[in-house]
Amino acid sequence: MTLFDSPSFAGHEGVHVFYDEKTGLKAIIAVHSTARGPAVGGCRMWAYGSSAEALEDVLRLSRGMSYKNAVADLEMGGGKSVIIGDSRKDKSPELFRAFGRAINTLGGTYYSAEDVGVSVADISEAHKETEFVVGLSGGKEGSGDPSPVTAEGVFRSTKVVVERLWNQNDLSGLTVAVQGVGHVGGYLADKLHAAGAKLIVTDVNQPVLEEVAARTGAQIVSPDAIYDVDADIYAPCALGATLNPQTLERIKARAIVGAANNQLATAEIGQILHKRGVLYAPDYVVNGGGIINVASELHARQSGGAYDWNWVDGKLERLMETLREILERSASEGRPTHEIADAIAEARINAARDAREKALKAA
Ligand code: NAD
Numbered sequence: 001m002t003l004f005d006s007p008s009f010a011g012h013e014g015v016h017v018f019y020d021e022k023t024g025l026k027a028i029i030a031v032h033s034t035a036r037g038p039a040v041g042g043c044r045m046w047a048y049g050s051s052a053e054a055l056e057d058v059l060r061l062s063r064g065m066s067y068k069n070a071v072a073d074l075e076m077g078g079g080k081s082v083i084i085g086d087s088r089k090d091k092s093p094e095l096f097r098a099f100g101r102a103i104n105t106l107g108g109t110y111y112s113a114e115d116v117g118v119s120v121a122d123i124s125e126a127h128k129e130t131e132f133v134v135g136l137s138g139g140k141e142g143s144g145d146p147s148p149v150t151a152e153g154v155f156r157s158t159k160v161v162v163e164r165l166w167n168q169n170d171l172s173g174l175t176v177a178v179q180g181v182g183h184v185g186g187y188l189a190d191k192l193h194a195a196g197a198k199l200i201v202t203d204v205n206q207p208v209l210e211e212v213a214a215r216t217g218a219q220i221v222s223p224d225a226i227y228d229v230d231a232d233i234y235a236p237c238a239l240g241a242t243l244n245p246q247t248l249e250r251i252k253a254r255a256i257v258g259a260a261n262n263q264l265a266t267a268e269i270g271q272i273l274h275k276r277g278v279l280y281a282p283d284y285v286v287n288g289g290g291i292i293n294v295a296s297e298l299h300a301r302q303s304g305g306a307y308d309w310n311w312v313d314g315k316l317e318r319l320m321e322t323l324r325e326i327l328e329r330s331a332s333e334g335r336p337t338h339e340i341a342d343a344i345a346e347a348r349i350n351a352a353r354d355a356r357e358k359a360l361k362a363a
Helices: 051-071 093-104 120-127 147-166 183-194 206-216 223-227 267-275 289-303 309-333 337-362
Strands: 014-020 025-033 043-046 077-084 175-179 198-202 233-236
Touching: 014 051, 014 093, 025 051, 025 093, 043 051, 043 120, 051 077, 051 289, 051 337, 077 093, 093 120, 147 183, 147 233, 147 289, 147 309, 175 183, 175 223, 183 198, 183 206, 183 233, 198 206, 198 223, 267 337, 289 309, 309 337
Parallel strands: 043 077, 175 198, 175 233
Antiparallel strands: 014 025, 025 077
């Protein structure tokens, strides 16, 4: 395969490769779309098997960020970056300063943040060289850990789904199976418990699992058994691709609402769930609270203000309106929810791109 053969290039505005011999930086920044604002998306550090693999990953992820940001109705486009390397061995402050200089050359077209293998401390190093990073913990605009806001978005999404399927506005009488009670799943379990849900929980981290179960009265099951439990709602909050041909036969829940990214192993799984009448709340809508929290930092900086929970809360409510629209359209058009979510995101991106082109022509 030659460089430009990948179909994942489609729709991208720019793909930038950076190499810094002194620090060993090998990075790719992909800018999918700036139609709705600067391309915002985290940086992933991963020991990719080849540069082609890294390229494929960054292209796929940057497109995903355009969709996630658009569906959350943020004035941001989509982009992503990857640093090729082992985050346990190859990190240094100098590497992230070099990465910061790389970001800076794009002049604000792309803003970076944390992702797998990249911490707040790493992004703070990059920040010494560029203003175009978000997800910092300090300062009056700093949005800090996004997990509680992600959990709040998952919780509100669960309530939207419960209202639709069970016609009730609390969770009493319902059982939720939470897979993974880490940063997001832990906060989510507390919220579900407070709203009256019965919980079944699992995690590979036994001490954390026992702590969450003790405070929420949850039943503990082994990691593999979570797919077989009798629950009304399955909340995947650990890994991606847990909705796959093997688990599909086992999950009895009527609804799936969780924080994990890329829950559908393939798009076809989404179609099968739809045909079976299982309500799948699209992952990138449900977990949009995290990016909303990050966006609040950019908003505060641009408006000269401070972190503002009311702004975040308003965006979360808008996201829930979009989720209601997705569920409504999925039912009326007879199409899977993930397809409707994509269609809404695409329509918003295209409308912004057309408006920008029109304004450019008029100028
Ligand atoms: P985390 O690492 O804090 O929590 C994940 C938990 O899952 C951990 O406790 C881990 O022990 C557990 N786990 C791992 N493998 C497991 C398995 N096989 N079975 C059961 N449990 C397992 O991560 P997090 O920040 O809580 O994120 C959870 C998911 O939500 C991830 O997929 C992440 O990409 C996604 N997400 C997180 C945020 C956020 O704000 N943190 C935002 C959007 C999406």
